[in-house]
Amino acid sequence: MHFSHYRGKNFSFLIVLFFYFGFVLYTPSKIFAQNTPVIQSDSAILMDAKTGTILYEKNIHKKQYPASITKIMTALLAIENGNLEDTITFSKNAVYSIEYGSSHIGMQEGEQITLKDALYGMFLMSANEVSNGIAEYIDGSIENFAEHMTKRAEELGAQNTNFVNPHGLHDENHYTTAYDMALIAKEALKYDVFREIIGTITYTIPPTNIVDEPRYLANQHKLFNNKAYPELYYEGCEGGKTGFTNEARHTLVTYAKRDDLELIVVVLKSEKQAMYDDTRNLLDYGFNNFKMVSILQQDLPIGKIPIISEENEQKKYQNIIEAYPETDFSCVLPKNSSSKDIIKKISIPEEIITPIDENQIIGTLDFIFQNKIIGSVNLIAGQSIETFNTFSKSTIENNTNTTTYGNRFFRILIMILSILVILCIVFFVLFLINTYLSKLQY
Incomplete structure (x- = not known):
């Protein structure tokens, strides 16, 4: 974080004044409850x-083959970099470079569909040739797109992921982790079109320039598709992506939401029934044991921070400025906990010197739960403050909330208390002397 107007001397008294809130650039935290499920994957x-x-973890940083859940990253890049109404023309390489017998929807060389239709074909039916067509449309070649995938994963914090294709067919150099895939899946949820795709049970691609018949697609996720798999449907499931290769075994990403809590489950190297059982158990664990709690609202100030004005390199009178959280802040807590269990810690520079721009970052607020920082938010200035010359001395002195008067009152209080303590000691000593002299007279 960059603070352009900070300089430093001890301002420890300021820290004492702030027993309020906190959160900065966010790093995923871990919170656990009792009765964690036993997972087969x-x-x-x-x-x-x-x-x-993170509410549950098992080998989350172990490198695994993702299989077709790779297509979540392919969809993310397509949504971020493409136009849904653009037309994709399928090349010979896109159609024929996939493994014989792998998932496809029968696209032909030279055939054309929109990017939107391609995304549905790729996601609902896990069509590998469609993944290739999307890759070539976005970056010109499968190789360039794979590099793009890996770079974007790194930007999201997925440090143990390497993609070499857009579909997930096996390659020893194509791998990820449960943690990395959860980060990618979380990012994809930011886009309404992605939510629309994963939330679709059936879809029809209309006839094309080559094929006269429509293509009928159906979602393959058994916890979501209640029409095809009513006995496996999970209440609140929003969709997800399945995957399988002999080397990866079964892989699954699932989204589910109940009330204000939305969860992501990733299972890797599982078996067909086990991946659904594990996902169901983890979702039950999450919804039964955790809740979303609102802590801060963006439009409500969290307190007042003293400001130093400077003139001719001399520090002058202090003013105050209201600090606001840069964003709303909510967090996930165990259901038997409350916001009162969160420790709020403010972090600000030792001195904040004018000029200050409105919305300038002036500190951070950290939230601590179970001795862990579970999040942070930037603190920003509620208004602009120019240099010292824009403030009159009387205006500052009339503000009874300034740190100047706060410090003066604090020093006077300490002085009075010190005098009282000394007087008490003197009287006590005199009392002892008087008692001792009285005994000698007898």
Whole structure:
């Protein structure tokens, strides 16, 4: 964080004044409850979709083959970099470079569909040739797109991921982790079109320039598609993506929401029934044991911070400025906890010197739960303050909330208390002397 007008001397008294709030650049935290489920999959993670808080983990940083859940990253890049109404023309390489017998919807060389239709074909039916077509449309080649995928993953904090294709067919150099996939899945949820796609049970791609018949698609996620798999449907499931190769085994990403809590489950290297059982158990664990709690609202100030004005390199009178959180802040807590269990810690420079711009970052607020920082928010200035010359001395002195008067009152109070303590000691000593002399007379 950059503070352009901070200089430093001890301002410890200021820290004492602030027994309020906190959060900066967010790093996913971990919060656990009792009765954690037993998971069969080799790797698994349960993450809150809004804050990134980790609610369950098992081998979350172990490198695994993702199989077709790779397509979540492909969809993310397509949504971020493409136009849904653009037309994709499928090349020979896109159609014929996939493994024989792997998932496809029968696209032909030279055939054209919109990017929107391609996303549905890729996501609902896990069509590998469609993934290739999207990659070539976005970056010109599958190789360039794969590099783009890996770079974007790194930007999201996925440091143990490397993609070499847009579909997830096996390659020893194509791998990820449960944690990395959860980060990618969390980012994709920011886009309404992605939510629309994962929330679709059936979709029809109309006839094309080559194929006269429509293509009928159906969502393959058994916890979501209550029409095809009513006995497996999970209440609140918003969709997700399945994956399978012999080397990766079964992989699954699932989104589910109940009330204000939205969860992401990723399971890797699982078996077909186990991946659904594990996902269901993790979602039950999340919804039964955790809740979303609102802590801060962006439009409400959290307190007043003293400001130093400077003239000719001399520090002058102090003023105050109201600090606001840069964003709203909510967090996930165990259901038997409350916001009162969160410790709020403010972090600001030792001195904040004018001029200050409105919305300039002037500190951070950290929230601590179970001895861990579970989030942070930047603190910003509620108004602009120019140099010292824009303020009259009388205006500053009339403000009874200034730190100048606060410090003066504090020093006077300490002085009075010190005098009282000394007087008490003197009287006590005199009392002892008088008692001792009285005994000698007898």
